[in-house]
Amino acid sequence: MNLIEELEWRGLIHDVIPGTQEQLEKEQTTGYVGFDPTAPSLHIGNLVPVVLLKHLQRAGHKPIVLMGGATGRVGDPSGKDKERQLLDAEVIESNVLTQTAQLQKFIDFENTDNGAILVNNYDWFKDMNFLDFIRETGKHITINYMMAKDSVKNRLEGGMSFTEFSYQLVQGYDFLKLYVDYDCKLQMGGSDQWGNITTGTELIRRKAGGEAFALTAPLIKKADGSKFGKSEGGNVWLSSELTTPYExxxxxxxxxxxxxxxxxxxxxxxxxxxxxxxxxxxxxxPHLRKLQKRLAEEVTKLVHSEKALNVARASTELLFGRGSVSMLHGMEDDEILSVFDGVPQANLNDAVGMGIADLLHESGFLASKGEARRALKENSISVNKEKVNEAFVLEEKALINQKYVLLQHGKKKFFLLSTIPG
RNA sequence: GGGGAGAUACCAAAGUGGCCAACUGGGGCAGACUGUAAAUCUGUUGUCUUUCGACUUCGGAGGUUCGAAUCCUCCUCUCCCCA
Structure with a gap:
């Protein structure tokens, strides 16, 4: 199975420039993906282009990771219906650093034959002179061509700044630059990048007289049409600080x-x-959920580590499995804390003797006392995995290790409260 | 520059002096069913109060009134049409 067929079978192909497969078969090909540092961490949506690079590398080709230190300063209009707020330079710089560190986990930069290369387009744009850019690059692309792109067309009504309009030219220049400097002939990305990518191949054709290729992956969606990668807490991040391995x-x-x-x-x-x-x-x-389990294991291992996966599985077993809270008795404090690493927790002194409604609210688990009472009426609150009603009062003997209580709302929301008995 | 329409809770959208904490839909949360799935059904969705009830909320600031999301004045913002 060749690379394109492989990606196709995996559902990772949305569009391909004809001739891409022939190019990949002809020689070791250098291909790149760009990441715009608009957030302090990558999220699971960014995992798709990462996966593309990894497949490319596994097939023996050479990946380039491009950090968009420059493009991040401009703002990609693709897929956006409104002009975006510009980010501060310091924020972008710090995002570049954290995202780079994350990417280094996935792609092999060491291998002598086809180890990945890391570049930052700020390096070639920071000293670029505006006049030089519009004379040497802008001259090769007509605005008719640029306006035909969806990312621009969709904004002609609502308005779009010259800055965002220029974005495709800036990204196109990246491709040209990498083509010239690294013999990079392939760009990959999400389907929303198609317009930007083809501006690049066009630029390479006109200015360098070369041929370049591209492939894009479809936007990942959920079967019910809702957005992929959102949980109740918002985005699912790759950083364990923002989204714990358990979550x-x-x-x-x-x-x-x-x-x-x-x-x-x-x-x-x-x-x-x-x-x-x-x-x-x-x-x-299907009731064994082997498919979901394997998926969760593989991806957690890839993004975090085997160790983090084991902790996540231990918490899952304890919270959802047959394991009861009694398993916790006798465990050391640090063992308990490690099992609950991904579960929200708080400390609340003098919790013993408190009514359950106060406890739920004071601990910060539920937003208000009204909400706590409502949840109690719905019979959805458990303490140490036992359903409780509104009359429940926390007693010292309910504490695990004289210190911890496990609060639960519904089936899936847990909260570990630690307290020092008065 | 001229004329018109609008701003209501997470979103959409009713409400045009008291029966409005505000119809309805979506979303969220929970319950039932199940497999931590999907679909379906049910409840719930401002804060405080065990209940009664109290308080804050309808773009902002004032005013009229026993009483305002609803009427008046000013301000801010958004959209549409004609130049």
């Missing part, structure tokens, strides 16, 4: 059958036969 693991574990089957192809590097076997097994015994 991360849970996100994947909770995917629907239909989504899980697509995701395991997109986000893991398991072989086709292996995936087909997993799916088949899953269809035989």
């Amino acid at each position: 991360f693991y849970q996100y994947w574990l909770n995917t629907s059958d239909e989504d899980a089957e697509n995701y395991i192809k997109v986000f893991t590097f398991l072989s086709r036969s292996e995936i087909e076997e997993i799916v088949e097994n899953h269809n035989k015994e």
Whole structure:
């Protein structure tokens, strides 16, 4: 199976420039993906282009990771219906650093043959002179061509600044620059990048007389049409500071059958036969959720670590499995804390003797006392995994290790409260 | 520059002097069912109060009134049409 076929089977191909496969077969090809440092961490949506680079590298080609220190300062209009707020230079710089560190986990930069290269387009744009740019680059692309792009067309009504309009030219120049400096002939990205990418190939054709290729991956969606990568806390981030490995693991574990089957192809590097076997097994015994479990394991391991995965699994087993709270008794404090690492927690002194409604609110678990009372009426509150009613008062004997209480709202929301008995 | 329309809770959208903490839909949360799935059904969705009820909320600031989301004045912002 060649690379394009492989990506196609995984559902990672939206568009390809004809001739791309021939190019990949002809020689070791250098290909790049750009990341705009608009947030302090990558999120799981960014995982798609990462996966593309990794597949490219696994197929023996050479990846370039481009950090958009410059493009991040401009703002990509693709897929946006409104002009965006410009980010401060310091914020961008710090985002570049953190995102770079994250990317280095996924792609091999060491290998002598096809180790990845890291570049930052700010390096070639920071001293670029505006007049030089419009004379040497702008001259090759007509504004008729630029206005035909969806990212621009969609904004002609509502308005768009010259800055965002220029974005495709800036990104196009990146491709040209990499083509000239690194013989980079391929750009990959999400489908929203198609317009920007083709501006690049066009520039390479006109200015350098060369031929360049591209492929894009479709936007990942959920089967019900809602947005991929959002949990109740917002984005699912790759940084364990923003999304704990437990939450991360849970996100994947909770995917629907239909989504899980697509995701395991997109986000893991398991072989086709292996995936087909997993799916088949899953269809035989769907209630075992083997598919979701495997997906969650693989992705958590890829993004975090084997160790983080084990902690996430231990918490999951304790909170959702047969394991009861009594398992916690006798564990050392630091063991308990490590199991609950991903679970929101708080400290509240003098919690013993408090009514449950106050406890839920004072601890910060639920937003208000009204909400706590409502939840109690709905019979959705548990303490140490036992349902409780409004009359419940926390007693000292309920504390695990004389210190901890596990609060729970509904099936999936947990909260660990630590307290010092008065 | 001229004329017109509008701003209501997370979003959309009713409400045009008291029955409005505000119809309805979406979303959120929970319950039932199940497999931590999907679909479906049910409840709930300003704060405080066990209940009664109290308080804050309808772009902002004032005013009229026993009483205002609703009427008046000014301000801010958004959209549309004609130049």
